[in-house]
Amino acid sequence: MDIRVDLRSDTVTKPSPEMRKAMYEAEVGDDVYRDDPTVNRLQEKAAEMLGKEAGLFVASGTQGNLVAVLAQAQRGDEIILGDMCHIFNSEAGGVSVLGGVVMYPIKTDRHGLLAPELIHAAVKPRDYHKPPTKLLCIENTHNGTSGRAITPAATRVMTDAARAHGLRVHLDGARLFNAAVSLGVDIKELTAPVDTATFCLSKGLSCPIGSVLVGDADFIEEAGRWRKILGAGMRQVGIVAAAGLVALDSMIERLEEDHVNAKKLAEGLSELNGIVLDPEDITTNIVRFGVPAGSGDRIAARLKEAGVYINGGDSDLRMVTHYGVDSEDIDFALVAMRKVMKGLA
Ligand SMILES: Cc1ncc(COP(=O)(O)O)c(C=O)c1O
Structure with missing residues (x-):
């Protein structure tokens, strides 16, 4: 994809x-x-x-x-x-x-x-x-x-x-x-x-x-x-x-939109099994979260197949919102992530 x-x-x-x-x-x-x-x-x-x-x-x-x-x-x-x-x-x-x-x-x-x-x-x-x-x-x-x-x-x-x-x-x-x-x-x-x-x-x-x-x-x-x-x-x-x-x-005022999207992403991710994340910690456009040790690269690879691109890692992953990512993209990423995390179990 x-x-x-x-x-x-x-x-x-x-x-x-x-x-x-x-x-x-x-x-x-x-x-x-x-x-x-x-x-x-x-x-x-x-x-x-x-x-x-x-x-x-x-x-x-x-x-x-x-x-x-x-x-x-x-x-x-x-x-x-x-x-x-x-x-x-x-x-x-x-x-x-x-x-x-x-x-x-x-x-x-x-x-x-x-x-x-x-x-x-x-x-x-x-x-x-x-x-x-x-x-x-x-x-x-x-x-x-x-x-x-x-x-x-x-x-x-x-x-x-x-x-x-x-x-x-x-x-x-x-x-x-x-x-x-x-x-x-x-x-x-x-x-x-x-x-x-x-x-x-x-x-x-x-x-x-x-x-x-x-x-x-x-x-x-x-x-x-x-x-x-x-x-x-x-x-x-x-x-x-x-x-x-x-x-x-x-381009400065619109950064608020990235922060709103990051918060929405963080709230959605925090509800998924296997993800460690407190949405309260997200104050700008970077969403870092924990995943089970050794699973980060697999998660990133599966997300990519589903059309969502993030960097790999071991147990710490990151998603960053920006100009060009809108609220519907966040919904799309969350649906993909839900499927990927289910598949891991
Ligand atoms: C906090 C911080 N400082 C400096 C840099 C370096 O910027 P550049 O990639 O333009 O060299 C980055 C890049 O991501 C960063 O996150």
């Missing part, structure tokens, strides 16, 4: 017709000379929305995090981050590979938070046996805990602990607009406590490529140097940035 619903990730989203038109018509220039008016507009708009001085268009969320860390920690320095975060688990150790930066992971709680006591305990005393601790990295929404939206207050608890030691703070906000929409807060409230933040255009916001890194003007200048070192100074990239401007104008 053809795939009817692709729930692997919100990265599978395709650009909207309006984005394609804007890309076709984009005014462009050489961005390495800072001459691309569309990129400049996107960077300014993103910085303004997130309440920071300046922005830098980067190729991906991974590149934004990498540039952010390399611009704030030197070779031999240490960063503290959660043991379930994307930078630590899913970015191929880039900050260590390319920057010689030591990652010190601390335990993440089930809501995606890092306890202040653990942050305090992780900071190294001044001692030449130890790498100097420079930066705390946090993540919102927190992908590993079902896309948990982290409130401004909870963010401040973590950033206050870091500030007490003079650390800077970077926020991996790949899905930060999902968090703002879910919590009903201005995105600035989520970025005010941090020095630097990234958000992705290519996930729920449905652009084909790109993320934006924001911070103060000096930091963005330094981040631009690191982007150049990484070989990612781009030229007439306004063609891509044009989609980002459309996304910031027209």
Whole structure:
């Protein structure tokens, strides 16, 4: 059967017709000379929305995090981050590979938070046996805990602990607009406590490529140097940035629809035998759930035969809602999942 619903990730989203038109018509220039008016507009708009001085268009969320860390920690320095975060688990150790930066992971709680006591305990005393601790990295929404939206207050608890030691703070906000929409807060409230933040255009916001890194003007200048070192100074990239401007104008409010669909999916899944899931834990567009040990790959394969595409795994599976998945698709996925889970028994 053809795939009817692709729930692997919100990265599978395709650009909207309006984005394609804007890309076709984009005014462009050489961005390495800072001459691309569309990129400049996107960077300014993103910085303004997130309440920071300046922005830098980067190729991906991974590149934004990498540039952010390399611009704030030197070779031999240490960063503290959660043991379930994307930078630590899913970015191929880039900050260590390319920057010689030591990652010190601390335990993440089930809501995606890092306890202040653990942050305090992780900071190294001044001692030449130890790498100097420079930066705390946090993540919102927190992908590993079902896309948990982290409130401004909870963010401040973590950033206050870091500030007490003079650390800077970077926020991996790949899905930060999902968090703002879910919590009903201005995105600035989520970025005010941090020095630097990234958000992705290519996930729920449905652009084909790109993320934006924001911070103060000096930091963005330094981040631009690191982007150049990484070989990612781009030229007439306004063609891509044009989609980002459309996304910031027209794709944010609709994220609520993805959250409603995710909740409906979670409620349906939680009723099925063999699935471990508390729908209360679902606050944005990522639905993680437990299945019997060793059955994840089989479930994914059978779902695919039924027209529903998800990634495999052992006992932890994930479904992600996004632009292009509607409420009827959720019904379709639930019917398929019910049959698959029955067949397992
Ligand atoms: C929380 C988080 N940060 C960063 C990234 C990396 O983004 P990209 O795939 O654009 O490199 C992802 C990707 O899924 C993510 O979930």
